[in-house]
Amino acid sequence: MSEFPPGPHTRAAVPLAPSLDPTLAAAHMPRQFRPLDGRVAWIAGTSIVLAALVALVAQWLTGLIGLVTNLVYYGRISTQFTSPAHNTLGVWAIGIPVLGGLVVGLMARFGSRAIRGHGIPEAMEQVLRNDSRIPPIITWLKPVSSAVAIGTGGPFGAEGPIIATGGALGSLLGQWLHVTADERKTLLAAGAAAGMAAVFAAPVAAVLLAVELLLFERRARSLIPVALAAMVGAGMHVYFDGAGAVFPMPDVHSASLVALATYVVLGALVGVASVGVTRLSYGIEDAFERLPIHWMWWPAMGGLVVGVVGYFMPRTLGVGYDNISLVLGGGIGLGAMLALCLMKLLSWSVALGSGTSGGTLAPLFTIGGALGGAIGIALATYVPWLGVDPKLAALVCMAAMFAGASRAFLTAVVFAFETTQQSHGLLPLLGACAAAFLVSGLMMRNTIMTEKIVRRGVRVPSEYSADYLDQVHVGDACSREVVSLKASQLLGEVRQWLATGGEKASHQGFPILNDQGALLGVLTRRDLFNPACVDQVTLDTLLKRPPLVVGADHSLREAADHMVEANVGRLIVVDPRVPMKMLGIITRGDLLAAHAKRLRSARHASRHFRFRESRP
Template sequence: MKKDYSLIIDTFIIGIIGSVCAQIFIVLLHFISKFSLDYLVGYIPQDTIKLLSNYTNYGEYNAVMLLIVIVTGGLISGFLVYTFAPEAEGHGTDTVIRAFHRQGGYLRGVVVPVKIIASAVTIGTGGSAGREGPTALFSAGVGSLYSNFRKVGWKRRQIYVLIGMASGLSAVFKAPLGTSIFAIEVLYADNEFETRELIYLLFGPLIAYTITGFLFGWEPIFHVPNVQVTEVKTYLEIVILGIASGAIGLILPNVFYGVRDFFRSLPVKPHVKPAIGALLVGIIALYFPEVLGGGYGFIQESINGNMLGYFVLFLLIAKILAFSFTVGSGGSGGVFAPSLFIGAMLGAFVGYLLHAPIAAFVIIAMASVFGAAARTPLATIIMVVEMTGGYSLLAPTTLGVLSAYIVHNMLARIIQPKYISLYEAQLLNKEYSISYQMDKIRDILICHSKILNLKKAVVQREDIISLLEKGEAVEVGDNKYVFFGTFTKEVKLNEGDLFKKYRGAEILYVFRNGRWLHNSVITSIKEGDEVLLIGKKETIDVIKNEFIPLSQTFAKLRIQEESIQ
């Protein structure tokens, strides 16, 4: 009961702080937009117009000044991020996912102010990015900082980070339930959820939503006419829309990360790369100014039926390139809003071709594209419905997202692209998470401690993670060493007294295709199996050459982190 009271109070505090930080970010973003784009350029993206005032763009904007402003924004953002907090580069959500899986939720305190300022500068000067990624990162940083203050363990820190992330997103998008589910769904790519302390993950975003509602109003982000989908023909057309959304959902991450990989390969300082990306976005914006910013205003225009024809198809392509250049170059901004924009344009185009209800198709495509591209179908359905207030479209939206998700999976299996998700730090499921694997291996060793005469204190020491990442043989007592690595060939195992053996070493467990297999159910080791074994030092030294002394599966996030640094 004491734990419950403590968590309630902590969640309440994190929800308040996360909401306040999100509002500070939005106010700063609007101030920078007003000065740089309105005063200097003479143009403000429509989503910013709506939030600032009843401002309307008049006449021609200054194209040269636009290029100067957006490139300057890229330079400032690049300097801030790569000088003070390199982990804050890009859209931010991947950083939270990595921190959750690899670092027990730890995020450096400097990430919070750097991400707020750098993202406000990037988006406020015209960068083609959204608010959700930065909000996710600095709000998660609030949860991590609060964990330092409370001196809690890493498992509780992970929960506080998720509460912070969900609370900040709820304050920005006014979608408390959807953002709660997003926080627990985005961690994994295979329909798995982080359900620890779920009730508190719902409570934090509710607090943030309530504060935002009282201060700034309760209206949803988008206004949707009362649309009903009642005809069988329309539902069949929604399946077609879902198929198209699934294809776009697979194209998006590969274009985005392809651009990101290209920028990382450029032989220039990372501080300058966001400015190069910004210049490319500025050139696109000379022809399609609609790509500037997150694009919420133009999403609303498409819902209203004011953006139709083949023009929206060109906007779709332009937005894919623009947001890839902004965020892929290292600029600070999110991928959620651009994905909604792309989905909205797709929905408007398909609705136009099929003579279907445009507003419904725009909303359904928004959810379908992002749900497939981000591997978060459930969260996206609820978030988009909450953001639009289109609860009457819940069933058709679910059909569209489900169709897109299935098509995305089918295409991914057939084509086998390099990237399948907008969040590359996602793990397939919990079995691939370092934090869970640490517990799993400790449980295995503790379970066998009496049989193998292992010392529990040694088994439970913190450097056991080296088994997973460094390929080191770790002593666990009585001249016995545990080793974990990837086997390079297929061999038959010999029977032992208690465990099957390979060249004198005892096989404890084998990790194969995402599952831990006890030695009793295997007769051989296959090439690519990741094997946990125990033996004397001289035995391990002999057979180590037959292993890749590193778990490639569990090294994924470490490799990503090193490439960023």
């Protein structure tokens, strides 16, 4: 640290004004980040109340779906959740999904176009682009439209609309309470997690879904409220529907090494299939976009395909949770599983591409489970020495299909475990979902959750890593060689020095120290050459505000935030153990230099990898 040498006309320091008190209390010091505080407890409490409301909405929505299904397929008034597959309407049943699609199209045209689709991409877009602000109309229009679409035979799960509705409720609550954008995002994710947990009693998977698809982070201040909300949602499910497995299946045994390797290969194959499913669904959506017909009519056209497919295979109608249980339990044979897989894929992809309102989770689980069950039966029959259990093959392929299509890898693994309560399936699930994730990531840039919003110009984070700036202390990155000036120096001397002082006088800002070496403030070249100030004044009289400082133990992230908030390009670094003892200065350039070090390290590792690959 260098100092301007006192000249012959340097005067003794005058008494300091109260605003120039050389203590940390007088300086503008950023607060060090705390992962938890009282605000988190308040958001967590709010999330618990929100989760209870979302769980009640989930019960109401399933009852509404049951009411629509019973009314249009069976001519009775009942809210019991039932499948349309057992109707006796014959060919007349073809028109019911068409009627449902027409109603949804009208609701989207004259209500809100945002109800179209399965809801999660739309929630992601609001998080990334609109500070997690979902329009209030979606809170009631989305569940009602979904109840109509699914109740009239739409091949969707109820979980997607409930997740979207829970997220909308959380966003609406956040807008009412006037919380920060981060807190509103947390409430949105908490509502979505509560909705998923209320349907499937899978609280851990619900938290992971929120992390992988909505929060785009893993921080204690967001995880805790979301976890508590998911717990409440699952607890409400147990209260209303019992504590049994949502998809019960016979117990499976631990897999041998050969069988485990086979399940991993199956996961990779399903990863390829998940890419095909995603491209098919968006290819159909693109085909609808090219039609010379207003989009309001598309859901009715998609409903016609749903009705025709449902006429030949009624099991494709509705949510199909019973189909998942049937596939996992080995209740249908090879041919029936293949037919269910293909026909459900056709019905769901056309309906989804038409822009109706529904979910993706249950259809993907059904398609993947049926495909895995069919392959498992074939392997058990013709290659028995592999030791493949068709039921376990159905389970791992069910999860792998969702992992490959959505890249919500951990969600898929834990969801399959929580909904079946099969602990021996965890190892095959982990391997198969990892393989599906790898294959899907290599073959497809975007996912079934992100393709739509990426096309609209939204940049979706795909990886969540620790902030590099948050890992580096200011004291390790700051410049120690700082040219400082004394408070007692005359302005005229300093001006003369600036004019002839060479490189050391070329800085834009200079710390001002008292005779004891304590920091008083900072003066810029503009301050020093202000024509309103005469040469005979001392520098301390020019100081107008306490200095902007940062502690050596702060992180570069905290320093960067402090710079942005204060609209400055440099901060004085002080030792917090010794009030206002200057250690150095941190600038925007130092922040970029820290990033440059990280990039050089990454490039070095990449070059080393490519060199090893090129060697014979």
